[in-house]
Amino acid sequence: MTVTREAIAVPDSTEPTLALLRELRRGQARKxxxxxxxxxxxxxxxxxxxxxxxxxxxxxxxxxxxxGGTHALSVLHAAPGSLAALGLLxxxxxxxxxLWRGPVTLPAAAVSWLLGTPVSRAPLLRPRFRRSAVASxxxxxxxxIVPAIALVTNGLGGHDTGSVLRLTGAAMVSTxxxxxxxxxxxxxxxxxxxxxxxxxxxxxxAVAGAAVLGGLAGWAAAxxxxxxxxxxxxxxxxxxxxxxxxxxxxxxxxxxxPLAMALLAxxxxxxxAAADRQTAGIPGSALRTRAQTLTAMSAARASFDxxxxxxxxxxxxxxxxxxxxxxxxxxxxxxxxxxxxxxxARAPSRLVGAAALxxxxxxxxxxxxxxxxxxxxxxxxxxxxxAAALGLGYLAAAWLCESARLxxxxxxxSALLPFRYDSLAWWHAAVPCAVFYVVAGVPAVxxxxxxxxxxxLxxxxxxxPVLVGGALVNVFRQPYPPDLFGGFETPVGNSAVFPFILWxxxxxxxxxxPMTLLLSAALGSSSSGAxxxxxxxxxxxAAALGAFAAxxxxxxxAS
Amino acid sequence: MQAADPPPLLxxxxxxxxYDDRTVxxxxxxxxxPGQCTAVMGMNGSGKSTLLRIAAxxxxxxxxxxxxxxxxVTQDDIVVRTEIAIAGDQVSAYPDLTVREHxxxxxxxxxxxxxxxxxxxxxxxxxxxxxxxxxxxxxxSSGQRQAMFLAAxxxxxxxxxxxDEPEQHLDPAARRWLASLLQAEKQAGAALLVATHHAELAxxxxxxxxxxxxxxxxxxxxxxxxxxxxxxxxEIR
Numbered sequence: 001m002t003v004t005r006e007a008i009a010v011p012d013s014t015e016p017t018l019a020l021l022r023e024l025r026r027g028q029a030r031k032x033x034x035x036x037x038x039x040x041x042x043x044x045x046x047x048x049x050x051x052x053x054x055x056x057x058x059x060x061x062x063x064x065x066x067x068g069g070t071h072a073l074s075v076l077h078a079a080p081g082s083l084a085a086l087g088l089l090x091x092x093x094x095x096x097x098x099l100w101r102g103p104v105t106l107p108a109a110a111v112s113w114l115l116g117t118p119v120s121r122a123p124l125l126r127p128r129f130r131r132s133a134v135a136s137x138x139x140x141x142x143x144x145i146v147p148a149i150a151l152v153t154n155g156l157g158g159h160d161t162g163s164v165l166r167l168t169g170a171a172m173v174s175t176x177x178x179x180x181x182x183x184x185x186x187x188x189x190x191x192x193x194x195x196x197x198x199x200x201x202x203x204x205x206a207v208a209g210a211a212v213l214g215g216l217a218g219w220a221a222a223x224x225x226x227x228x229x230x231x232x233x234x235x236x237x238x239x240x241x242x243x244x245x246x247x248x249x250x251x252x253x254x255x256x257x258p259l260a261m262a263l264l265a266x267x268x269x270x271x272x273a274a275a276d277r278q279t280a281g282i283p284g285s286a287l288r289t290r291a292q293t294l295t296a297m298s299a300a301r302a303s304f305d306x307x308x309x310x311x312x313x314x315x316x317x318x319x320x321x322x323x324x325x326x327x328x329x330x331x332x333x334x335x336x337x338x339x340x341x342x343x344x345a346r347a348p349s350r351l352v353g354a355a356a357l358x359x360x361x362x363x364x365x366x367x368x369x370x371x372x373x374x375x376x377x378x379x380x381x382x383x384x385x386x387a388a389a390l391g392l393g394y395l396a397a398a399w400l401c402e403s404a405r406l407x408x409x410x411x412x413x414s415a416l417l418p419f420r421y422d423s424l425a426w427w428h429a430a431v432p433c434a435v436f437y438v439v440a441g442v443p444a445v446x447x448x449x450x451x452x453x454x455x456x457l458x459x460x461x462x463x464x465p466v467l468v469g470g471a472l473v474n475v476f477r478q479p480y481p482p483d484l485f486g487g488f489e490t491p492v493g494n495s496a497v498f499p500f501i502l503w504x505x506x507x508x509x510x511x512x513x514p515m516t517l518l519l520s521a522a523l524g525s526s527s528s529g530a531x532x533x534x535x536x537x538x539x540x541x542a543a544a545l546g547a548f549a550a551x552x553x554x555x556x557x558a559s
Numbered sequence: 560m561q562a563a564d565p566p567p568l569l570x571x572x573x574x575x576x577x578y579d580d581r582t583v584x585x586x587x588x589x590x591x592x593p594g595q596c597t598a599v600m601g602m603n604g605s606g607k608s609t610l611l612r613i614a615a616x617x618x619x620x621x622x623x624x625x626x627x628x629x630x631x632v633t634q635d636d637i638v639v640r641t642e643i644a645i646a647g648d649q650v651s652a653y654p655d656l657t658v659r660e661h662x663x664x665x666x667x668x669x670x671x672x673x674x675x676x677x678x679x680x681x682x683x684x685x686x687x688x689x690x691x692x693x694x695x696x697x698x699x700s701s702g703q704r705q706a707m708f709l710a711a712x713x714x715x716x717x718x719x720x721x722x723d724e725p726e727q728h729l730d731p732a733a734r735r736w737l738a739s740l741l742q743a744e745k746q747a748g749a750a751l752l753v754a755t756h757h758a759e760l761a762x763x764x765x766x767x768x769x770x771x772x773x774x775x776x777x778x779x780x781x782x783x784x785x786x787x788x789x790x791x792x793x794e795i796r
Contacts, residue, residue: 002715008641
């Protein structure tokens with residue numbers, strides 16, 4: 001019996017405990033190492049199989065840089081704004097990662113069995129932080145190759161191998177430093193929970209800042225804004241500092257890039273050092289919450305439950321407050337509409353995200369329409385921008401269908417509603433369609449007036465219900481049937497991956513794909529027949545998707 | 560607490576907990592001395608687990624303070640980790656470690672050194688897990704799993720034990736065993752704070768019962784007094 005009434009001396013048990021754990025889990029460590037090696041092998045095979053051609057093309061470009069094309073100057077002008085915007089977004093993602101996962105996570109078992117003991121936390125946590133920092137720096141270096149290749153492909157950065165390698169090296173180093181800064185700052189956010197509130201508050205401002213920088217890039221690509229704006233963009237913060245060496249070595253104007261690089265290096269190293277020093281002080285509550293989130297996520301991932309992963313992520317955040325009130329309707333037909341409006345209003349970030357995606361979709365659609373109207377572009381052309389616009393639109397529609405998703409998560413939730421379950425698919429379409437029409441309608445009208453092309457409005461009118469229908473098809477899908485896991489072996493792997501992809505992407509496949517063909521044909525032709533065909537077939541498709549979603553809802557309820 | 564009681568080990572002063580605009584625990588005072596047991600009872604969602612989490616430093620009270628021997632309780636405090644044993648918060652186990660190895664880990668982590676094996680053997684016997692010592696957690700029944708968590712309390716030094724519904728998943732015989740185990744712990748000088756739905760367990764072990772309803776203390780006193788006062792608890796009894 002080790003009950004005592006006297007104070008208990010704090011034991012120095014860290015080393016023997018960790019040694020015992022290592023000893024007991026030696027087999028597990030080997031198993032994990034072989035698992036990691038296997039996944040590296042699979043990833044390498046995947047990259048070589050699907051990206052081999054691109055990698056070899058990139059290698060050829062680096063060896064023999066092409067001459068500057070007609071777009072080279074525009075790309076160079078747009079580089080300060082676009083690289084700074086991308087840097088800001090990357091940094092934001094790394095920092096927000098610390099809100100739910102962070103650079104330091106402990107497995108749930110270690111949290112349960114070791115965190116409540118007197119074992120010192122430094123040897124438990126510090127190695128994990130250092131591993132995260134190394135992984136992050138390596139990832140940053142790899143990501144840094146992408147902008148370098150993009151610039152070199154456009155004939156920027158010199159025409160000899162040495163200059164290209166210098167540009168690539170600078171891009172890799174500056175991006176690695178940006179990632180290091182993100183990881184260090186992430187570690188500090190994890191250590192000091194009060195900073196999470198500030199990060200959440202700063203997020204919309206950061207996204208807006210990235211949008212402004214992106215707008216500056218667009219302006220620079222199309223015209224020539226005052227050079228001082230580029231200079232301001234490059235000195236707005238570490239994201240701009242990281243862009244400077246890339247721009248300077250690509251032939252742009254960033255004369256103080258060594259200073260910017262030095263500032264970034266100092267800041268990144270300071271953040272890493274501070275986080276490393278303070279890692280042992282990460283509160284147990286933060287580690288417990290993160291372990292719970294990751295456990296829920298890995299359970300969802302094991303059953304290919306993408307919705308489960310999203311729910312685990314959203315539950316890791318701050319609990320929402322029901323701050324928005326809306327008087328309930330008196331007539332029963334409005335109940336579900338009222339419920340959907342409440343759901344959207346109480347998740348404003350989702351609404352803003354969907355609106356941003358819808359705006360981007362309209363913008364992309366405008367680019368597609370403009371490219372069709374260029375001489376020699378008649379017929380079926382530019383499928384890619386149309387598909388991209390519809391893809392963005394689909395994502396916006398999917399975000400707006402959250403309320404339907406809540407009913408699909410647990411079919412019992414809607415038991416008290418005065419509707420048949422399968423009819424919910426139809427009812428839940430109303431509010432997302434209305435919101436989408438409002439958000440996308442205003443810029444679409446402006447675009448239509450500017451282009452003098454009223455067809456855009458007709459196409460928007462028919463596209464929105466198709467995209468919402470496609471999103472609802474995905475919302476009401478059943479859990480992945482286990483019998484589909486067993487495919488048959490082919491020379492390129494097991495065939496089970498194909499039904500899985502089909503199961504996962506049924507919504508976009510049945511909505512985006514056919515609409516891409518219809519809209520592309522309508523935009524590529526000046527005849528009213530193509531437009532009429534797109535509108536009629538689109539309307540029929542929307543109705544069919546509604547019926548399909550209702551059918552899936554019925555099956556979901558029965559399962 | 561009686562005036563003659565030993566000085567309190569754990570003191571909760573005006574402790575309350577609010578999440579946004581929802582109060583889950585109204586301000587509450589309580590003291591717990593060595594060799595005493597307080598049982599917290601109430602319906603699901605009444606605030607029992609919140610109170611226990613706060614008492615163990617796993618949650619921060621919105622108002623008030625929890626002190627353990629005069630120091631503010633937080634889960635990261637080394638003294639709290641050394642002296643307060645908590646059961647009911649383990650949600651996960653190492654899938655590749657046996658029951659015995661889990662207990663060895665806890666014993667060694669608390670500095671038992673060469674005594675670890677003896678402690679583990681005794682705890683396994685005490686918790687009737689001898690036959691399952693080499694089993695992996697995945698093969699345990701829920702009752703055996705609960706017994707493993709209780710055994711983890713026994714292999715470590717402790718002055719205060721916080722148990723959240725320890726009777727969960729235990730059959731009637733095992734619940735009687737649990738009551739005798741907690742009695743023995745109390746007699747050895749441990750202070751016990753136990754959340755339970757089981758009136759019999761509270762009656763046999765607790766010196767004081769606190770009944771919570773919607774986060775508010777609706778009754779407190781000796782088990783007999785409280786259980787005769789609260790009809791629904793008496794029914795369970």
